[in-house]
Amino acid sequence: MAGITDLPFRRMANRYGAGLVVSEMIACEWLAGGAAEAQLRAESAGVGLHVVQLAGCETRWVAEGARIAEAAGADIVDLNMGCPAKSVTTGAAGAALLRDVEGAVRLMEAAVGAVKIPVTVKMRLGWDDDSIVAPELARRAEAAGVKMVTVHGRTRQQFYKGKANWNAIRGVKAAVSIPVVANGDLETYDDAAAMISASGADAVMVGRAARGRPWLPGNIGHFLATGSRASDPAIEDQRDNLIELYDAWLGQYGHARGAKEARKHIGWALEVAARAANLSTDWVKGWRAQLLAENEPSRVALGIRDAFDELGWKSAA
Known part of the structure; x- marks a missing residue:
């Protein structure tokens, strides 16, 4: 694709x-x-x-x-x-x-x-x-x-x-x-x-x-x-996967293009995790807007961590 x-x-x-x-x-x-x-x-x-x-x-x-x-x-x-x-x-x-x-x-x-x-x-x-x-x-x-x-x-x-x-x-x-x-x-x-x-x-x-x-x-x-139905990875693993992928896109394409390529994937990953936790699209939109507005790689990675950590405790509540 x-x-x-x-x-x-x-x-x-x-x-x-x-x-x-x-x-x-x-x-x-x-x-x-x-x-x-x-x-x-x-x-x-x-x-x-x-x-x-x-x-x-x-x-x-x-x-x-x-x-x-x-x-x-x-x-x-x-x-x-x-x-x-x-x-x-x-x-x-x-x-x-x-x-x-x-x-x-x-x-x-x-x-x-x-x-x-x-x-x-x-x-x-x-x-x-x-x-x-x-x-x-x-x-x-x-x-x-x-x-x-x-x-x-x-x-x-x-x-x-x-x-x-x-x-x-x-x-x-x-x-x-x-x-x-x-x-x-x-x-x-x-x-x-x-x-x-x-x-x-x-x-x-x-x-x-x-x-x-x-x-x-x-x-x-x-x-x-x-015939075995595996569960999706734990929220913590999904978080770590996305951070790893974000770093890989920066390495593959350079900062400017890598950050751009990562945006759609970040959005999709948030949607998948939020849907599994029965969270609203508003939650996804809020975090997507916050992450996509950030340009500093370390802050994007921190934002991804914060979003998934929040998702984890919301789904556990």
């Missing part, structure tokens, strides 16, 4: 047992051109298996991007054919490829032919309800040498509206023999069980629900493997 699954966040998710953590989406041409931001997104130290997600619409750039990712240590290259953002689809990449199956196949063939590591694909059901192409695209992907497909149970035109159609993913599973991963609206243990049952998928992918909860993918995976 662009702007979310950067290296510090992926490290934390990996620590909590996530089976795979995928990089932010990287434009192939951007990576091939040596853009510093693209290289930053592709970094992998401390994340277990290194999955680099690439987006592109030209075979030469997709092949070159895959080669660069492999040379930089990637264990898997994932091709994004599901991003619904207009800025991506206008450039004929992401979910725009759901309207051009033949073009998508050429890109997959280019990536598979360029590297020795596995190539996987992330897609949606189709462009809209009248063009559900995921089963065909997955079948063609397998024929091209792709080793796994992940399917978000919405069309591009839905963006994130409505409810993900987990049942529709079953058609993809029936079309291929490679592993199929289901994605979309997965937030709880019960969701995970229902998603597997409805889709027939081999695994699930946690997306937006991991915001503020880097432990969630690992907990979901453990639940599906064992």
Whole structure:
């Protein structure tokens, strides 16, 4: 997820047992051109298996991007054919490829032919309800040498509206023999069980629900493997995690950008903790405003500590 699954966040998710953590989406041409931001997104130290997600619409750039990712240590290259953002689809990449199956196949063939590591694909059901192409695209992907497909149970035109159609993913599973991963609206243990049952998928992918909860993918995976429902980390651990992440973002990006990147994560972490403690949105808004107005790192860290300590005694009262 662009702007979310950067290296510090992926490290934390990996620590909590996530089976795979995928990089932010990287434009192939951007990576091939040596853009510093693209290289930053592709970094992998401390994340277990290194999955680099690439987006592109030209075979030469997709092949070159895959080669660069492999040379930089990637264990898997994932091709994004599901991003619904207009800025991506206008450039004929992401979910725009759901309207051009033949073009998508050429890109997959280019990536598979360029590297020795596995190539996987992330897609949606189709462009809209009248063009559900995921089963065909997955079948063609397998024929091209792709080793796994992940399917978000919405069309591009839905963006994130409505409810993900987990049942529709079953058609993809029936079309291929490679592993199929289901994605979309997965937030709880019960969701995970229902998603597997409805889709027939081999695994699930946690997306937006991991915001503020880097432990969630690992907990979901453990639940599906064992049936055990782990509790969220203690408030003190959530506090310490967020302070650690804040320091990591400053180290990753420098003070100005690091502080900016941290803001959304701080907000999400406060929301998650407050929701579990049945505290109001006003509590979250108050602390978010206070923390985001502060610029000195030591004071931000102190504010995070104070907020979570207050949350701890409020929830215990």
